[in-house]
Amino acid sequence: MISLNYRDARPIYEQIRDELRKLIVTGALSSEEKLPSVRSLAAELAINPNTIQRAYNELEQEGYICSVPGKGSFASADAMAGAARKKELLEKLRELMRELRWLGVTREELLSLVEEGEPSD
Amino acid sequence: MIEVKNVVKRFDGFAALDGATLTVPKGGVYGLVGPNGAGKTTLLRHLTGIFRQDAGEILIGGEPVWENPALKARMAVIPDDWYYFLQATTADMMRFYRGFYPQFSMERYNRLREAFAIDEKKTIRRLSKGMQKQAAFWLTLSCMPDYLILDEPVDGLDPVMRRQVWSLVMGDVAERGTTVLVSSHNLRELEDVCDHVGIMDRGKVLLERSLAQLQDNMVKLQVVFPDGVTEVPPELPVLHASRIGRIHTLIMRMGAREAERLVAQYSPLLVDAVPLTLEEIFIYELGGADYAVKDIVL
Amino acid sequence: MNWEVPTMRSKTSSFKGGGFSRTLLGKNLTRFWPLWAVYTAAWLIMGPLMQLMLLSGASAQGRTQQRLAADAAGQLLNVGTKGGLWMGVIFGCLFAMALFSYLCSPRATGLMHAFPIRREGLFVTNYLSGVAAFLGADVLTLALTAAVQGAAGVLVWKNLLIWFACAAGMMLFFYSFAVFCAMFTGQLLAIPAFYVALNGLAAGVNTLVQSFASAFLYGYTGGGTPAWVRWLTPAWKLGRDVNTNSTWSSRLDTNINYRVEGLESVAVYAAAGLAFAALALLVCRVRRSETAGDTVTVGWAGKLFRVGVSVCCALSLGQGLYYLIWNQLSRGGNSLTGILACMVFLGLVGYFAAEMLLRKSFRVFRSSWKGAAAVTAALLIFGACVRADVTGVVARVPAASDIRTLIVSVGGQNYCSAGIRDPELIEKFREVHRAVIGERETMQQREKRSYAADADQQNSWITLEYQLKNGSSVRRNYEIYYTPDEVKDAGTAISKLAELVTEPAFQRANLLGTFLEQQGRITGGEMSFTAYRPSGSGAYGDYAAFDAAAAQQLYDALCADIDQGHFGVNQFDQDRWDQETYSNNLTLYYSIPGREADGGGKEMDSINVEFSVRCTNLRAALEKTGALNGAVLETYAQRDAWNGKAPAEAETHAVIGGADGPTEILVD
Structure with missing residues (x-):
């Protein structure tokens, strides 16, 4: 489910955090689904449980998951919770568009990309 | 909690430990890294009550370890040179361990039989070195220790077995709050499993840090300054700087965001935060090139 | 970081580990089983098996029950005393080596010392494992021997228990001592080396120091082996002290009444064994784990x-x-x-x-x-x-008041030896002793010259052993070099000595000492001849036999000659000695009252006298007995003269000697 890349220079907790986030945004982990416990994930990945806990904490701050005391962590149902993350991502997107424009990608091409990427309801 | 305070140990006048100090928080996984001959094994032998220090204090859970069977009953150790009786099988050694450790769990032993594919009726001497190490893990983990002391534990294990073993140890840490002190000459090996790392050399612990703290407090920025700025502005608190073409690489002791904000004042053409590897962090922490750090942490 | 996993606290408060460990005991007993087996087997062979063979083997046929019982007891006790000693010496060391071998390997030491058990716990468990192993084997041997003896109807529990006391007591000592040695080293092979060295150290050093002192302290000739040196050399001491004794019974044609002497020594050493074990425990506590592999593990050691x-x-x-x-x-x-x-x-x-x-x-x-x-x-x-000579050994002559007995041996023409208690005589010998010490320089110079074969110089010796009232003894031995003139010169040590050896009190002790001490009764005598009888059967090398009455008369004459100073003359004058002393020796047999007379065979106790022409009383008494039957007494000079002559001349001699025999005796 989660794979760690030891050649990746990112700290492990960041890798776990990013992997889990990807699982949530792609819908692989549906909303309100229970995430693996810190304990089982630590044993499964052979990773220090504190590291896992740290990734969980950050995801909770970003609003992707919420933890229920005594029950565990769950994928967040409320997508709006992640306001901070949204802002960060939009900033990144702006930067990317600037670079793409500089590389000669037209405005139309970018617009069609937006339409493409939009999940169909 | 494991506390080692200013421990000195001399062998025939040679100070194998020269004021070593370290602290392992309860439930923490502490990696002790250092080159061969740094004193890691000596320190661990003090922690397991084999050696007695010439000076200093060694406390586990607030109690001295020396000749303290009640405390040692809650500790288990895998030395780098595990001893087994000449003709003993794993089952024989299991009975021996079981006789000494009151918390020894047969249930755990039986469950772990599947994890380690070892014929317990076979003489340990006839097993390969890696298998012997696995047998040591099997018995040690069956002792249900609250404190686990591991000296170069995964040396000689193949990657699959390494993962297996770490997975079991991490399971214990998560489940039972086992405090683990593990030594290695390879920092990379410890990166995944440890939350604290101490660097040891020549009988001293040079520094110890929590990994989270380390990763949050040091950043590597690649910056292209606008035309006219050829040197790194002196007011920037830079630990280390280097330059390739117009790209400056700056190491700063702070969070990534704060560093980006500081650099933004000079309206750079490009700012990019690059993650630091653990090795790099230690190299810069220890003061870089003026110390032969590379030998220690790599 | 507030994340914390709830900990399952196990109940460790009830754990009181660190002392004796049954697990370790079990491990020791199973792990070293071959060693225990060899020890047990050795005892089973020496104990029940040998008893079985003795009691029911081929040799048992036709022996009476009484004799079998005596033989069985003898064998059992002999095996217990001598076998027990060797079993202890050998297996004591092997047991200690096996049980404490872990201290010689850093890896094994690491394992054992990391376990939740105190050093004392490890020591006590290991030590008791050895004790349990040998006691178990000994008890098994005891039980099986009892069964064998019981079946044969010769069971005596007392002897069995003595056997057990010897076997277990000596093993306890040697095992404990080996454990003690093991504490001082981290090398397995150094354990037997230390063990052997320390077992023999006292006796060895004593011998070496005495040999050195004998070579360089004038007159000093070693003080024997002091009791404390014997005690510090256990194998030797036990070997000497612990013995089986018995009396011969001609009725049963075997030894009976077997008993063991020296059991006190076994008890002392067994107690010492426990003391060594306690000391070993103390050493064990200060011994550091990192010394595994070192030759010596404790700093001061x-x-x-x-x-x-x-x-x-x-x-x-x-x-x-x-x-x-x-x-x-x-x-x-x-x-x-x-x-x-x-x-x-x-x-x-x-x-x-x-x-x-x-x-x-x-x-x-x-x-x-x-x-x-x-x-x-x-x-x-x-x-x-x-x-x-800072200790004053060379100049020491014990004070008269300290001396209980003086044993003097004097070389020269005739070896003399006497135990003296008479204070007057002792005083005279002390004077000779002082004179000899006074001539030390001269004697040492002459000793060097003696290698150059100085014709004029003769040598003799004197040994003085003062047995003091405090139980110790002082032994001195002097080589005395002298010229014939000096023997007559009143100032010299040799002249003093020459005079002293003629003292009746000295010669009485020399010639009759044992006889008088044992209060013997003269029963007969004989005298040998190397010359012919002037007439009669013509047998050569014959001897004359005296009956009790004749012998008693000879004895009385002998005493008279001693009292008149006829003995000891010419002790240091070879030429005159040869001329005056008869080559025919007189032997007087005597019996000792109270000693069980052994039927048949000659009396072994005898007085042997070499006498000279000066012994007028004895010569007259010999004549009077008539037992000589005309045989002629012959001095050494006469005999040598005859021996040195050609056969033809010997004929003449034969005529002179009054014999008619041929010349065979000449080559004798």
Whole structure:
């Protein structure tokens, strides 16, 4: 489910955090689904449980998951919770568009990309 | 909690430990890294009550370890040179361990039989070195220790077995709050499993840090300054700087965001935060090139 | 980081580990089973199996029950005393080596010391494992022997228990002592080395020091083996003390009434064994785990080891080298400088060798020269002390009031030896002793000259052993070199001695000492002849036999001659001795009252007298007995003259001697 890349220079907790986030945004982990416990994930990945806990904490701050005391962590149902993350991502997107424009990608091409990427309801 | 305070140990006048100090928080996984001959094994032998220090204090859970069977009953150790009786099988050694450790769990032993594919009726001497190490893990983990002391534990294990073993140890840490002190000459090996790392050399612990703290407090920025700025502005608190073409690489002791904000004042053409590897962090922490750090942490 | 996993606290408060460990005991008993098996098997062979063979084997056929019982008891007790000693000496060490071998391997030490058990717990468990192993084997042997003896109807529990006390007691001592030795080393093979060395150290050093002193202290000839040296040499002491005794019964044709003497020694050593075990425990507590693999594990013992090895090397190999090489180079007398040179050289060799063993390195010269210099200095000071005789050994003549008995042996023409209690006589010998000490310089010079075969110079010796009232003894032996003139010169030691040996009190003790002491009764006698009888059967080399009455008369005459000073004359004058002393020896047999007379065979107790022409009483008494039947007494000079002659002339001699025999006797 989660794979760690030891050649990746990112700290492990960041890798776990990013992997889990990807699982949530792609819908692989549906909303309100229970995430693996810190304990089982630590044993499964052979990773220090504190590291896992740290990734969980950050995801909770970003609003992707919420933890229920005594029950565990769950994928967040409320997508709006992640306001901070949204802002960060939009900033990144702006930067990317600037670079793409500089590389000669037209405005139309970018617009069609937006339409493409939009999940169909 | 494991506390080692200013421990000195001399062998025939040679100070194998020269004021070593370290602290392992309860439930923490502490990696002790250092080159061969740094004193890691000596320190661990003090922690397991084999050696007695010439000076200093060694406390586990607030109690001295020396000749303290009640405390040692809650500790288990895998030395780098595990001893087994000449003709003993794993089952024989299991009975021996079981006789000494009151918390020894047969249930755990039986469950772990599947994890380690070892014929317990076979003489340990006839097993390969890696298998012997696995047998040591099997018995040690069956002792249900609250404190686990591991000296170069995964040396000689193949990657699959390494993962297996770490997975079991991490399971214990998560489940039972086992405090683990593990030594290695390879920092990379410890990166995944440890939350604290101490660097040891020549009988001293040079520094110890929590990994989270380390990763949050040091950043590597690649910056292209606008035309006219050829040197790194002196007011920037830079630990280390280097330059390739117009790209400056700056190491700063702070969070990534704060560093980006500081650099933004000079309206750079490009700012990019690059993650630091653990090795790099230690190299810069220890003061870089003026110390032969590379030998220690790599 | 507030994340914390709830901990399952196990109930460890009830755990009181650290003492005796049954797990370790079980492990020891199973792990070293071959050793226990060999020990048990050895006892089973020496015990029940040998008893079985004795009691029901082929040799048992036709023996009476009484004899079988006696033989069985004898065998059992012999095996217990002598077998027990050797079993203890050998297996004591092997047991200790097995049980404490873990202390010689860093890996094993690491394992054992990391376990939740105290050092004392490990020691006590290991020690008791050994005790349990040998006690178990001994009890098994006891039980099976009892069964065998019981089946044969010769069971005596007392003997079995004595056997057990010997076997277990001696094993306890040697095992404990080996454990004690094991505590001081981290090398498995050093355990038997230390064990053997310490077992024999006292006796060895005693012998070596005495040999040194004998060579360089004028007159000193060793003080025997003091009791404490014997006690410090357990195997020797036990071997000497613990014995089986019995009395011969001609009725049963075997020895009966077997009993063991020296059981007190076994008890003392068994107690010492427990003391050694306690000491070993103390050493075990200060011994550091990291010394596994070291030759010596305890700091002060290391210093002792260096000095000890050095001194022992100097005393043994140093003296050996001296006698091997130096002594061959210089003729005449010992050279103190020479022996010190050899001793210092090998002392240094020993010191550095010990240092190399301790440090496991050959580069020890620079760091340990101070200690080596100290050892050298000590040896040189020792040599200087010997030369200066600081202990006063050379000049010592014990005070008259301290002396209980003086045993004097005098060489010369006729060996004399007497135990003297008479204070007057003792005083005279003390004077001779002082005179001899006074002539020391002359004697030592003459000793060197003696190698040059100085024709004029003769030599003799005297040994004085003063047995003091405090139980100790002083032994001196002097070579006395003299010229014939000096024997007559009243001022010299040799003249004093020559006079003293004619003293009736001395000769009485010399010739009749044992007889008088044992209160013997003369029963007969005989006298041999190497010459012919003038007439009669013509037998050669015959002897005359005397009956009790005749012998008693001869004895009375002998006493008269002693009292008149006829014995001991010419002790230091070879020529006159040969001319005056008869080659025919008189033997008087006597019996000792109270001693069980053994039917058949001759009396073994006898007085043997070599007498001279001066012994007028004896000569007259011999004539009177008539037993000589005309045989002629012949002096050594006469006999030699005859022996040296050609056969033809011997005929003449035969005529003179009044014999008619042929010449065969000449070549005798």
